[in-house]
Amino acid sequence: MNPLGVDLNNKERDGVIEKKTKVAFALFLVYLVSFFLHLPSRISILGAIRLDFILVGVITFLILSSQSKKGTRIDDASKYLLAILLYAIITIPLVQWPGSVLNKGIIEFIKAAIFYFFTVNLVVSERRLKAVISFFVACNVIRILEPLLLNITSGYLGSVTHLGGGEFAGRLSGAPSDIVNPNGLAFIIATVFPFLHYVFAPSGKKAFFIYALLIPVLLYAMGLTLSRSGILALGIIAFGIWVKSKYKFRLLMLGLVGLLVIGMNLNEIQKDRYLSLVSDDARQSASAEGRIDGWSADFKVAMNRPIIGHGLGTSREANWNVRGKDQISHILWAEIWQEIGMIGLLIFVLYLKSMVKNFREAASLIKISLGTNDFLFRCSQAMQVWLLMNLLFSLASYGLKSYEWYFFGGLSVALLNITKDRIANSSLGAEKDFSVGPKTNEKFILAKKVR
Numbered sequence: 001m002n003p004l005g006v007d008l009n010n011k012e013r014d015g016v017i018e019k020k021t022k023v024a025f026a027l028f029l030v031y032l033v034s035f036f037l038h039l040p041s042r043i044s045i046l047g048a049i050r051l052d053f054i055l056v057g058v059i060t061f062l063i064l065s066s067q068s069k070k071g072t073r074i075d076d077a078s079k080y081l082l083a084i085l086l087y088a089i090i091t092i093p094l095v096q097w098p099g100s101v102l103n104k105g106i107i108e109f110i111k112a113a114i115f116y117f118f119t120v121n122l123v124v125s126e127r128r129l130k131a132v133i134s135f136f137v138a139c140n141v142i143r144i145l146e147p148l149l150l151n152i153t154s155g156y157l158g159s160v161t162h163l164g165g166g167e168f169a170g171r172l173s174g175a176p177s178d179i180v181n182p183n184g185l186a187f188i189i190a191t192v193f194p195f196l197h198y199v200f201a202p203s204g205k206k207a208f209f210i211y212a213l214l215i216p217v218l219l220y221a222m223g224l225t226l227s228r229s230g231i232l233a234l235g236i237i238a239f240g241i242w243v244k245s246k247y248k249f250r251l252l253m254l255g256l257v258g259l260l261v262i263g264m265n266l267n268e269i270q271k272d273r274y275l276s277l278v279s280d281d282a283r284q285s286a287s288a289e290g291r292i293d294g295w296s297a298d299f300k301v302a303m304n305r306p307i308i309g310h311g312l313g314t315s316r317e318a319n320w321n322v323r324g325k326d327q328i329s330h331i332l333w334a335e336i337w338q339e340i341g342m343i344g345l346l347i348f349v350l351y352l353k354s355m356v357k358n359f360r361e362a363a364s365l366i367k368i369s370l371g372t373n374d375f376l377f378r379c380s381q382a383m384q385v386w387l388l389m390n391l392l393f394s395l396a397s398y399g400l401k402s403y404e405w406y407f408f409g410g411l412s413v414a415l416l417n418i419t420k421d422r423i424a425n426s427s428l429g430a431e432k433d434f435s436v437g438p439k440t441n442e443k444f445i446l447a448k449k450v451r
Helices: 010-020 022-037 044-048 051-066 076-090 098-122 126-154 182-203 205-225 228-244 248-265 268-275 285-302 315-323 332-369 375-393 404-432 438-450
Strands: 158-164 167-172
Touching: 010 022, 022 051, 022 098, 022 126, 051 098, 076 098, 076 332, 076 404, 098 404, 126 167, 126 182, 126 205, 126 375, 126 404, 158 182, 167 182, 167 205, 182 205, 182 228, 182 375, 205 228, 228 248, 228 375, 285 315, 285 332, 315 332, 332 375, 332 404, 375 404
Parallel strands: none
Antiparallel strands: 158 167
């Protein structure tokens, strides 16, 4: 240990960890492709052998056998996530439908939380972070372009919405092999935007050109989904990008021009759909009001068992038995409250708080030590804007057993750890060069803090 309190062999240590988990990480990338592109649904033999289940089992075994995290401190997010699982198990005798918790709720939660476990243990370097982000964004762009291409070539939409008066309108949903509804597809579109803007576009002229081509394509696909929550999510993303940008006036002008062009190209159904967000006179205002009324009804269901909840994975059963509606709550907070009660909701909020803390701390360290043009800084910006957007989307979508909260929770831990390692390594490099100046001293002090 050197006088700075930094392990001189941390580079070697990181290299050992990467070497031990090399195969596991490669399989994790395969799992990302299989999960997001639904390979078992596309290729029957992969479904027959249960590819995803095999991958999860092998990756978990390789991580545990590598003992790469032995002796390290468990972060707060991990503690809260484990607390949710243990709480759901401990309260099984007290909930209303224990069978559903055992047969469905816990299994679905573990399937989602596995993203956190894999990301924290396997994304241990900047190179791996780049690979994971690249695979994640590429797979989800494919998920958007596939149904859009089907729409252009064959008129495919995949879903409908009631306009009132016995009339219906088509809404673009996921491709036939991708079971995702129009709001889910809108969420995917909103998810990739921050990463395309912050991570992909600045990486080169060709990348920026592709990004510029993708923007109108993604916006067109968003319009076909007729998702009001998706439009609001894009508005939040645009606001987040605007707040963080140095070129606020330029972006404001560009945004106003873009809104004008988009408005001129919307059809009557799309205009009425989005107008219903702010007007009671629109044809589809009734469905917007119904969503608001649904919030009140969902929280009334939660109050049926407010402390313990009805059981993990039982939101749909609770809504059917208490209010007569066969549907899972479409509000994350009501879903959590219905299933694991106020105690579970508090633990989940603490989990989110630790995620936000990780992102903020990583961004602060990167900005001070590595600069705003660094890949890690661009990553942190994209993740923060995504988090802001997803908090809005949580008011119109369930998610306790969805991958996104746990994947990004894992990314928050990975980003912070990678940032600390990079700062420590750069400080050690400066020490070896004996270039001790004011800036170098600042790095030494920072290295002390991150270690």
